[in-house]
Amino acid sequence: xxxxxxxxxxxxxxxxxxxxxxxxxxxxxxxxxxxxxxxxxxxxxxxxxxxxxxxxxxxxxxxxxxxxxxxxxxxxxxxxxxxxxxxxxxxxxxxxxxxxxxxxxxxxxxxxxxxxxxxxxxxxxxxxxxxxxxxxxxxxxxxxxxxxxxxxxxxxxxxxxxxxxxxxxxxxxxxxxxxxxxxxxxxxxxxxxxxxxxxxxxxxxxxxxxxxxxxxxxxxxxxxxxxxxxxxxxxxxxxxxxxxxxxxxxxxxxxxxxxxxxxxxxxxxxxxxxxxxxxxxxxxxxxxxxxxxxxxxxxxxxxxxxxxxxxxxxxxxxxxxxxxxxxxxxxxxxxxxxxxxxxxxxxxxxxxxxxxxxxxxxxxxxxxxxxxxxxxxxxxxxxxxxxxxxxxxxxxxxxxxxxxxxxxxxx
Numbered sequence: 488x489x490x491x492x493x494x495x496x497x498x499x500x501x502x503x504x505x506x507x508x509x510x511x512x513x514x515x516x517x518x519x520x521x522x523x524x525x526x527x528x529x530x531x532x533x534x535x536x537x538x539x540x541x542x543x544x545x546x547x548x549x550x551x552x553x554x555x556x557x558x559x560x561x562x563x564x565x566x567x568x569x570x571x572x573x574x575x576x577x578x579x580x581x582x583x584x585x586x587x588x589x590x591x592x593x594x595x596x597x598x599x600x601x602x603x604x605x606x607x608x609x610x611x612x613x614x615x616x617x618x619x620x621x622x623x624x625x626x627x628x629x630x631x632x633x634x635x636x637x638x639x640x641x642x643x644x645x646x647x648x649x650x651x652x653x654x655x656x657x658x659x660x661x662x663x664x665x666x667x668x669x670x671x672x673x674x675x676x677x678x679x680x681x682x683x684x685x686x687x688x689x690x691x692x693x694x695x696x697x698x699x700x701x702x703x704x705x706x707x708x709x710x711x712x713x714x715x716x717x718x719x720x721x722x723x724x725x726x727x728x729x730x731x732x733x734x735x736x737x738x739x740x741x742x743x744x745x746x747x748x749x750x751x752x753x754x755x756x757x758x759x760x761x762x763x764x765x766x767x768x769x770x771x772x773x774x775x776x777x778x779x780x781x782x783x784x785x786x787x788x789x790x791x792x793x794x795x796x797x798x799x800x801x802x803x804x805x806x807x808x809x810x811x812x813x814x815x816x817x818x819x820x821x822x823x824x825x826x827x828x829x830x831x832x833x834x835x836x837x838x839x840x841x842x843x844x845x846x847x848x849x850x851x852x853x854x855x856x857x858x859x860x861x862x863x864x865x866x867x868x869x870x871x872x873x874x875x876x877x878x879x880x881x882x883x884x885x886x887x888x889x890x891x892x893x894x895x896x897x898x
Contacts, residue, residue, distance in 0.1 A: 488541075490873040494848045495883040497872050498763050498799050506778045506868035507763045508857075509848070512545050514877050515759035519549035522707075522755060525730045528747030531555040531575045533705050534565055536752030536854050537760075541871070543568035546755065555705075555750040559585055562593045573597075577667065577702070577750065579628050579643045580605065587612045590623075599626040599667055599702075601645040606656055619661075624699050626665035627653045629690065631683040644668070650690045658696035666690060669704030669750070677729065679706075681736045688740040702748040703733065709757035710879075711851055712795030726754060756853035761878050762868065763799070766845045772818055774837075776847065779822015779829040781863040783856040784849070787820075787831040795878070798837050799846040814839045824864040850878035 491497040494509045501507070523530055531553035532546050538561060543554075547569040554565035557578035565572050576589050577599040586609055589595040600606060606625065613620055630644030645653055650666075657664050666687050670679040680703070691698050707730075708723050724732075737743050762783045768775040780788035787794050816839045822829035835847065860867065876883075 488871055488873045490875070492874070493876045493881050493883045494761060494763055494874055494878075495799050495881070497874065498846050498848075499802070502801075503763060503846075503870070504765060504777070505870065506765075506783065508783075508868065508871045509761045509763060509874040510541065510871050511759050511761075511874055511877060512541075513875070515542065515545050515756060515853070516549040518758060519546050519551060519755050521726060522749075522751050523550050525727055526747075526749055526751075527734070528749060529553050529573070531573070531748060531750050532755060533750045533752035534561040535858060537756045537857050538564050539857050540564065540568065542756060542759070542853075542857075545759075547572070553748075556595075559588055562589065562595070566593065575599075575702070575748065575750070577626065577628075581608070583608050583612065587616070590618065591616055596622055597624045597626065597665070599628050600653070601628040601630075601643055601650075603653060603656060606653065606660070609662075610660060621661055621663065624663040624665045625657050626667040626700070626702055627657070627690075629666065629668040629683065629686050631668045631670050631679065631686065647686055647690050651694045654690070654694035654696040654698075658694075663699040664694070664696040665700045665702060666698055667702035667704060667748075670706045677724070677732065680733050684733075684736050684740045684742060688742055691742070698745060700748055701737075701742055701745040702750065703737075705750040705752050707749075707751050707754040709753040709851065709854060711757070712793045753854040757851045758853060758877065758879075760853035760856065761848050761850040761874075762852055762856070763846050763848050766841065766843055766847065767823070769841065769843050772816065773821055774818045774835065774841065774847075775821045775823075777823045777866075778849075778868060779824055779866075780831065781822065781824055781826070781829060782860045782866055782868050783852055784822065784831060785855060785859045786852070787833065787849075789832065793833055794849050795851060796835055796837075796847050796849045797881075798841055799848055800838075800840070801844045801846070804842065804844050823866050826863070848878070 532551050533555040553573040555575050555577050556562050556565055565574055574595045575597045576595045579599050579601045590612055627650045628644050629650055630646055654664050668683040670683050764776040764778040766774050767777055778784055786792040815836045817834035818837055820831040820835050
């Protein structure tokens with residue numbers, strides 16, 4: 488993989504006409520290592536967040552020994568990155584063939600569920616393989632409610648009384664019992680964890696089962712950007728403070744005697760990738776770029792997350808003649824496909840001189856950008872380079888349209 492000091496250096500050297508991903512392995516190792524230092528239990532990286540082999544290998548190099556997986560493809564990807572890794576199969580609804588593959592081929596012994604039919608599926612496979620149920624932990628996923636950029640309580644989760652019943656059924660069969668919840672992705676209301684832990688304590692106190700472990704899921708927020716023309720959101724607490732508050736709540740709810748598991752995703756990989764895109768056309772206050780919502784920028788479509796970005800001008804092109812070249816203006820950004828839906832929800836604030844042929848570096852796209860990209864219309868970015876300088880520390884580009892949360896100023 489080619490290596491450059493900054494994304495600007497790469498851009499001016501290669502003059503790419505297609506999107507280029509700028510991977511920052513040192514940033515990924517730093518963020519992964521920080522989580523491992525601060526969390527006292529088992530940290531299982533959520534493979535769905537970014538399953539690229541170079542990402543998984545780097546996370547393993549940083550010290551991760553466990554992965555949260557949801558499908559046979561993720562089983563394989565995790566074991567390819569780290570052959571002896573522990574796999575937690577935390578998708579609550581599974582095909583029987585996938586359950587068999589997990590138990591028989593990959594030796595997975597931790598699975599999540601939220602319904603008695605899932606217990607029956609797993610039991611059939613366990614009996615067919617002549618496995619000892621006592622070697623397998625079934626985690627009952629609890630329904631939770633709270634505020635997050637992407638709320639995950641509508642599709643999965645057992646109500647508290649139902650969870651008590653499930654735990655009793657699991658215990659009677661002979662499986663080990665666990666509790667788990669997932670408060671959402673990019674959590675906005677940190678009291679959501681407290682409410683989820685309160686539910687777990689309530690269920691534990693009423694279940695006739697010995698709880699073997701507690702999985703607190705993911706949701707740990709990553710740093711993104713904010714529109715400089717809008718009121719800045721409250722700064723997100725440092726990871727050390729957030730995990731400290733969660734662990735305090737675990738203790739106060741009497742759950743600190745349980746082994747803990749977490750499934751970090753965004754907070755680990757968000758900062759490790761940016762993408763350099765090219766302006767294919769400027770049409771008034773619209774910019775047409777060679778990426779979009781069907782490729783790397785699905786987060787920029789939902790409107791729930793503001794991605795930070797900076798302009799990299801083409802020095803070989805003549806600038807538009809304007810009265811004040813440093814003035815920032817709002818530009819509507821349109822993606823590369825012929826789909827008229829392919830328009831980013833929030834504008835990019837860029838110097839008014841931005842023009843056809845310039846480039847834009849969009850930062851902090853490590854989470855879900857690669858796992859959600861499609862081949863729609865035949866567009867599929869897949870070029871990677873290594874970059875040394877973290878996006879938020881790079882001063883070589885021009886002014887950014889969005890300030891990094893907590894940075895105190897526009898890049």
